[in-house]
Amino acid sequence: xxxxxxxxxxxxxxxxxxxxxxxxxxxxxxxxxxxxxxxxxxxxxxxxxxxxxxxxxxxxxxxxxxxxxxxxxxxxxxxxxxxxxxxxxxxxxxxxxxxxxxxxxxxxxxxxxxxxxxxxxxxxxxxxxxxxxxxxxxxxxxxxxxxxxxxxxxxxxxxxxxxxxxxxxxxxxxxxxxxxxxxxxxxxxxxxxxxxxxxxxxxxxxxxxxxxxxxxxxxxxxxxxxxxxxxxxxxxxxxxxxxxxxxxxx
Amino acid sequence: xxxxxxxxxxxxxxxxxxxxxxxxxxxxxxxxxxxxxxxxxxxxxxxxxxxxxxxxxxxxxxxxxxxxxxxxxxxxxxxxxxxxxxxxxxxxxxxxxxxxxxxxxxxxxxxxxxxxxxxxxxxxxxxxxxxxxxxxxxxxxxxxxxxxxxxxxxxxxxxxxxxxxxxxxxxxxxxxxxxxxxxxxxxxxxxxxxxxxxxxxxxxxxxxxxxxxxxxxxxxxxxxxxxxxxxxxxxxxxxxxxxxxxxxxxxxxxxxxxxxxxxxxxxxxxxxxxxxxxxxxxxxxxxxxxxxxxxxxxxxxxxxxxxxxxxxxxxxxxxxxxxxxxxxxxxxxxxxxxxxxxxxxxxxxxxxxxxxxxxxxxxxxxxxxxxxxxxxxxxxxxxxxxxxxxxxxxxxxxxxxxxxxxxxxxxxxxxxxxxxxxxxxxxxxxxxxxxxxxxxxxxxxxxxxxxxxxxxxxxxxxxxxxxxxxxxxxxxxxxxxxxxxxxxxxxxxxxxxxxxxxxxxxxxxxxxxxxxxxxxxxxxxxxxxxxxxxxxxxxxxxxxxxxxxxxxxxxxxxxxxxxxxxxxxxxxxxxxxxxxxxxxxxxxxxxxxxxxxxxxxxxxxxxxxxxxxxxxxxxx
Numbered sequence: 001x002x003x004x005x006x007x008x009x010x011x012x013x014x015x016x017x018x019x020x021x022x023x024x025x026x027x028x029x030x031x032x033x034x035x036x037x038x039x040x041x042x043x044x045x046x047x048x049x050x051x052x053x054x055x056x057x058x059x060x061x062x063x064x065x066x067x068x069x070x071x072x073x074x075x076x077x078x079x080x081x082x083x084x085x086x087x088x089x090x091x092x093x094x095x096x097x098x099x100x101x102x103x104x105x106x107x108x109x110x111x112x113x114x115x116x117x118x119x120x121x122x123x124x125x126x127x128x129x130x131x132x133x134x135x136x137x138x139x140x141x142x143x144x145x146x147x148x149x150x151x152x153x154x155x156x157x158x159x160x161x162x163x164x165x166x167x168x169x170x171x172x173x174x175x176x177x178x179x180x181x182x183x184x185x186x187x188x189x190x191x192x193x194x195x196x197x198x199x200x201x202x203x204x205x206x207x208x209x210x211x212x213x214x215x216x217x218x219x220x221x222x223x224x225x226x227x228x229x230x231x232x233x234x235x236x237x238x239x240x241x242x243x244x245x246x247x248x249x250x
Numbered sequence: 251x252x253x254x255x256x257x258x259x260x261x262x263x264x265x266x267x268x269x270x271x272x273x274x275x276x277x278x279x280x281x282x283x284x285x286x287x288x289x290x291x292x293x294x295x296x297x298x299x300x301x302x303x304x305x306x307x308x309x310x311x312x313x314x315x316x317x318x319x320x321x322x323x324x325x326x327x328x329x330x331x332x333x334x335x336x337x338x339x340x341x342x343x344x345x346x347x348x349x350x351x352x353x354x355x356x357x358x359x360x361x362x363x364x365x366x367x368x369x370x371x372x373x374x375x376x377x378x379x380x381x382x383x384x385x386x387x388x389x390x391x392x393x394x395x396x397x398x399x400x401x402x403x404x405x406x407x408x409x410x411x412x413x414x415x416x417x418x419x420x421x422x423x424x425x426x427x428x429x430x431x432x433x434x435x436x437x438x439x440x441x442x443x444x445x446x447x448x449x450x451x452x453x454x455x456x457x458x459x460x461x462x463x464x465x466x467x468x469x470x471x472x473x474x475x476x477x478x479x480x481x482x483x484x485x486x487x488x489x490x491x492x493x494x495x496x497x498x499x500x501x502x503x504x505x506x507x508x509x510x511x512x513x514x515x516x517x518x519x520x521x522x523x524x525x526x527x528x529x530x531x532x533x534x535x536x537x538x539x540x541x542x543x544x545x546x547x548x549x550x551x552x553x554x555x556x557x558x559x560x561x562x563x564x565x566x567x568x569x570x571x572x573x574x575x576x577x578x579x580x581x582x583x584x585x586x587x588x589x590x591x592x593x594x595x596x597x598x599x600x601x602x603x604x605x606x607x608x609x610x611x612x613x614x615x616x617x618x619x620x621x622x623x624x625x626x627x628x629x630x631x632x633x634x635x636x637x638x639x640x641x642x643x644x645x646x647x648x649x650x651x652x653x654x655x656x657x658x659x660x661x662x663x664x665x666x667x668x669x670x671x672x673x674x675x676x677x678x679x680x681x682x683x684x685x686x687x688x689x690x691x692x693x694x695x696x697x698x699x700x701x702x703x704x705x706x707x708x709x710x711x712x713x714x715x716x717x718x719x720x721x722x723x724x725x726x727x728x729x730x731x732x733x734x735x736x737x738x739x740x741x742x743x744x745x746x747x748x749x750x751x752x753x754x755x756x757x758x759x760x761x762x763x764x765x766x767x768x769x770x771x772x773x774x775x776x777x778x779x780x781x782x783x784x785x786x787x788x789x790x791x792x793x794x795x796x797x798x799x800x801x802x803x804x805x806x807x808x809x810x811x812x813x814x815x816x817x818x819x820x821x822x823x824x825x826x827x828x829x830x831x832x833x834x835x836x837x838x839x840x841x842x843x844x845x846x847x848x849x850x851x852x853x854x855x856x857x858x859x860x861x862x863x864x865x866x867x868x869x870x
Contacts, residue, residue: 014253030825032257034292070285077289186296189338189351192289193281224586 001056001149004106005046005080005115006129007039008091009064009071010122017219024214035071038117040184042177045147046115047079047185053149057081059111063101063205064091076195077187083198086205093123093214099131100208107136113154116176118143126176133174141167145180252563253295254367254556255611258829260291260360263612266813268619273354276626287357293337294361298368301330306369309510310679314451316502321450321512327372328453334365334376335405342380344387348395349403355625359552359618363611366556370683371510375408377549378448382409382460385542386479389530397485398458407456411542412443412480412516419445420696422536423472427463427518429526439463439480439526440519442500445690449514450482450499456491457482460542461518461526462535469533477535478526480518496524507682544640546691547648548617554687555610558655561680562603565662565670569596590665599661604832605807605840606658610651612806617647635716642705642713643802645697650799652687653694659684698791701798703784706772714772721765721805728758728812731819750815753834754808760841761801761808764848768801771852778858789863790855797851804845811837 011017011031018027035043043060050056060075062068063086072083086101106114114136116129126142133140144156145164154169159180187195229238243250264270265284274282305326314323334340342358344350365373383402386394401407418425427441439461443449451457459480468474484492500515518524530538569591576585577592590596620643623636663670663677670677688694706714732751775794779787814830814837822830 073285074289074292183300186293186333186337187289188293188336189290189342189353192286192293193351195289196281196283196286 001050001053001113002109002111003046003050003056003058003113003115004061004109004111005039005042005058005075006061006102006132007043007071007075007117008036008120008122009033009062009068010036010120013121019217019219024217026217033067033071035074036117036120036122038119038121038177038179040117041179041181042115042117043075043078043080044184045144045175045177045181046113048182049113049147049149059084059109061086061102061105063088063098065089069200069202072200073195074187076198076200077191078185079191081198083200085200085202087202088205088207092207092210093125094208094210094212095125095127095131096212097208097210099128099135101205102128103132103135104206105203106132112171113149114138114172114174116174118176118178129174129176136174139169139173140175141169141173142176143178144175145178147175147177147181252567253299253364254560254563255363256563257295259608259611260363262810262813262829262833263615264356264360266817267612267809268356268615270354270356270619273356273622273626276628278352278626279354282353282357287354290342290353290357291360291364294339294364297330297333297337297339298364301326301333302365302369302372305330305372307676307679309369309371310507310683313504313509314502314512316499319499320452321499321502323451323453323510323512327375327510330369330372331375331408331453332405334373339365340376340380340383340405341403344383344403348387349400355618355621356615359615362549363552363556363559363614366553367560369510370553370557371508374508374511375448375451375453376405378411379405379407379409381542381546381549382411382458384545385411385460385477385538386458386529388541389477389538390479391529394479394527394529397487397489398479398481401456401485401489402458406454407458407481408448408451408454409458410446410448410460411539411546412446412449412459412461413539414445415442416444416515420693422462422475423470425462425464425475427461429463429465429476429478429528431465432525437463437465437478437526437528438519439478439496439524441517442520443516443518444514445503446514446516447511449516450502450512455483456485457497459497459516460529460539462539463526465532472536474533475535476532477529477538479529480524480526484525494522496520496522506685507679508686543691544644545621547644547697548614548621550687550691551610551617551647551649551651552614554652554655554684555607555614557680557684557687558603558607558610558651558658561655561659561662561677562600562607564676565603565665566591566600568669569600569665596665599665601836601839602843603658603661605836605844606654608810608833608836609803609806609840610655612810613643613647613651613803616806617643638709638713638716639720641708642701642717645701645705645795646799646802648691649688649694649697649795650803652684654799654803655684656681656688694795695792698795699788702775702791702794703788706798707776707779711772711776717802718765718769721761721801724805724808724812725758725762725765728754728761728808728815731812731816732758750818750831750834753838754811754815757804757808757811757837757841760845761804764801764804764845767848767852768798771797771855774856774858782858786860786863790859793851793855797848797855800845800848800851804840807837807840 012034020027046058050058058080060072060080060083062072069085076083119126130140141156143158145159146157148155152171154173157164157166229235271284273279308324312324314321338351341350342353343355346352379402383399386399402409415425429437429439431437461478461480462475464474465476481495482497484495486492496519498517498521500517503513570589572590573587574590620636620640623632627633659681666677669675732754810833814833817830
């Protein structure tokens with residue numbers, strides 16, 4: 001069984017972002033990067049399906065500048081067998097352009113299963129996985145929180161509001177993975193060292209034409225600090241007055 | 251959650267100050283690269299965040315307790331131990347042929363700082379196992395390595411060091427546990443050990459105790475002490491874990507902090523025979539054990555540094571977001587309140603913490619770097635000098651971080667006010683947990699005697715002479731970095747490159763004076779020891795330890811400040827520039843506020859102040 005997992009390198013979200021001088025992107029100075037959270041789950045799902053099946057091969061793909069090789073090495077250190085770096089100067093915002101590059105690489109690769117994270121945690125478009133499925137003419141299941149594969153058929157569980165559903169699909173297929181599969185495994189020290197010797201192929205990304213671009217980016221307005229106007233029932237009229245005159249919510 | 255230590259600070263120490271990347275060029279670490287080092291540290295960061303930090307508080311609130319003779323720990327502890335072992339951290343620095351990863355000690359230490367900061371009590375089971383494993387690797391027989399070491403490195407067995415007894419703690423020479431030779435070459439162990447961390451647990455298949463005991467007929471004192479491997483359960487030739495081995499839990503000790511790690515009383519051979527296997531030569535046990543103890547002492551400093559750092563980062567974040575009051579001079583009560591970090595007194599408490607915890611981490615990392623040099627430097631003189639420096643730095647690396655971080659954590663608590671004192675916030679636990687560090691692995695008083703009575707004297711003071719020479723080299727490097735002297739007249743610290751240079755020049759002058767003070771004080775005490783009784787000459791050893799510690803910390807800060815000033819003079823901008831200015835300001839704080847205390851300490855020591863020595867028992 002051949003599995004591909006598409007991962008994205010994203011900034012560590014645990015920082016205070018600044019807007020770059022261009023006004024259309026975040027300032028990258030001082031940012032740390034890592035694999036997008038949901039892609040970690042996808043990598044874990046790929047490894048688990050492969051381990052259950054036995055004897056298969058998992059390939060990780062990542063599109064972007066040279067720095068993404070660090071993210072691919074992390075995937076390899078988790079246990080993924082080989083990596084492909086689709087090289088381009090910058091990752092466009094337009095999912096359609098990205099999907100075309102991925103489909104060009106994945107099509108004809110003989111993959112039984114192509115996995116994505118449910119969405120990237122930086123741009124949150126949730127679009128690339130389904131677009132790749134469309135381009136390759138494959139069935140697509142999104143936001144799977146469980147994934148089982150046996151004998152040419154896949155079964156995925158999806159979480160709904162207050163319920164869950166299970167869907168079946170024929171392979172090959174594209175599946176995007178939500179939280180719920182086991183937490184992504186850590187790269188062990190052995191895994192980190194083994195990753196250095198695994199193949200990492202670099203190819204130019206055949207991006208499609210970019211038609212969607214970011215025109216402005218701004219930070220949310222600073223929230224004013226809360227204010228305690230007093231205690232007890234006597235303060236209710238003042239609170240109502242402020243809600244009417246200052247907050248204007250009543 | 252805030253990452254501890256700060257990734258930027260750790261990168262700074264590893265790659266800008268300690269030149270850790272160079273270790274990847276050594277044959278033992280040839281498989282590594284800076285990227286691999288960083289990946290290892292990333293894994294530690296993830297482990298700390300996912301497996302250790304979440305139950306730090308629960309492990310304190312639901313401390314281990316005994317049910318039907320067995321110790322019950324919350325299930326998260328065993329899961330975390332498994333995760334740390336599976337990631338490879340117990341075996342990280344060991345030889346590949348033993349299943350280890352030959353990771354440099356410097357990187358292992360950087361990784362372990364994260365585990366200590368997140369949850370020292372749970373991390374301790376793994377750290378104790380590594381320490382015991384290191385000792386068996388260094389001194390054990392091939393059979394002992396196969397039977398005990400391999401499962402320890404794989405995380406199937408945990409390890410302990412069983413030295414102390416109810417009546418023999420600091421005075422190991424007086425320990426009474428006995429070892430009786432058997433015909434098959436093994437020994438029968440009888441006696442009671444106390445304060446044995448991890449001495450009983452159910453988190454792994456077996457426990458390997460390293461026990462100090464006297465073989466029947468052995469000479470008195472430290473020269474009659476031997477070291478034994480004593481498993482909780484016997485292990486057969488094929489590695490199968492079998493019957494219990496007469497090690498019985500006498501009880502758990504209920505501690506102020508560090509509660510998640512069991513502290514035990516263990517009875518050996520009281521209920522059924524207890525078999526021990528001699529490690530190394532008979533009567534040479536203490537020398538073997540010191541192999542583990544020196545490492546454990548540096549580990550104590552690392553834990554103190556990590557806990558202090560955790561409290562600092564928490565209080566820093568709090569001070570940035572908590573709004574209280576307005577600055578003096580602001581009379582308008584309708585103006586918004588300011589974040590408390592705007593108040594100078596809060597910044598004072600933050601700066602005190604920063605100057606302590608970042609230096610404590612540096613000291614710990616420096617010791618690890620020296621252990622790497624001792625073991626793997628190509629040049630014999632580099633190895634020898636690393637060994638000398640470790641001799642003299644170990645008592646300081648053990649004692650100072652825990653001691654100074656207690657004050658730092660107290661300041662963190664003060665910044666949080668009532669919240670700092672409340673159990674709903676993490677500071678009070680860090681305060682309790684860290685309080686153990688001045689006590690265990692040789693009290694700080696013992697470290698003071700070790701430093702003044704032994705380390706600065708041995709080999710005609712070779713270790714201290716070398717350390718002082720290194721400090722002199724740092725002074726010279728700082729002056730060279732600013733073009734040969736105290737440049738400029740700016741007094742705004744590191745605010746400009748000119749200010750940075752000025753600050754550095756001033757600090758270099760101050761360290762030079764402090765080094766001279768340490769040398770002169772050591773000389774004066776050395777002369778006095780020739781004529782005074784030893785108890786009199788060593789009476790003020792703790793003050794000497796503090797004088798030496800403060801001077802060493804100033805040396806570390808000048809190293810950091812020199813790197814920072816160079817970067818600023820070279821035109822660094824943005825967040826990096828702010829980082830370097832912060833380093834310079836912390837160095838200024840240490841030199842201006844903390845180092846001057848050594849003047850009074852040197853005066854007290856040099857005049858051989860006898861107030862303490864002459865105080866009579868009956869006068870209390």
